[in-house]
Amino acid sequence: MTTKILGSATARSTAPADAFFARWVDHESWPTWSPDTEWARVDGPVRTGAEGVLKPKGGPRTRFIVSACAPGREYTDTARFPGARLVFQHLVTPVADGVELSVLVTMHGPLAPVWAAIMGGGFHDAVPADLARLIALVEAEQPAVEPRSPGAAS
DSSP states (O other): OOEEEEEEEEEEESSOHHHHHHHHHOGGGHHHHOTTEEEEEESSSOSTTOEEEEEETTSOOEEEEEEEEETTTEEEEEEEETTEEEEEEEEEEEETTEEEEEEEEEEESTTHHHHHHHHOSHHHHHHHHHHHHHHHHHHHHSOOOOOOOTTOOO
């Protein structure tokens, strides 16, 4: 199977992991940190297997499924195209001074190169910019993670 990486980003923050997860599952807020998204919504509670639809600016409505939903750790959604799947994976991992966030956008399947060419290279620049906007938004709204003192129990 062909896999194309369309965009990726990694960054650190002092905001709590749950604050980022809360933004990922709040689909109505996506346009505030991802300006290429006109709107997004999910039918029913956000959990693995939930279905949703989003409207990218300048693009058609796109149905997706929440393919992984682990509170405070991961939110991944997958859109199906003929011969390919577009996957947006968002991870947050605790580190000594806060959290590390990573976003990976991939296209999988025999027609992945074709769909990647149709969608253009915008993900390469948009993914890091969206992550930076999300971090700024969350850090402005949420209290910072308290630093742990050496030898403190976890």
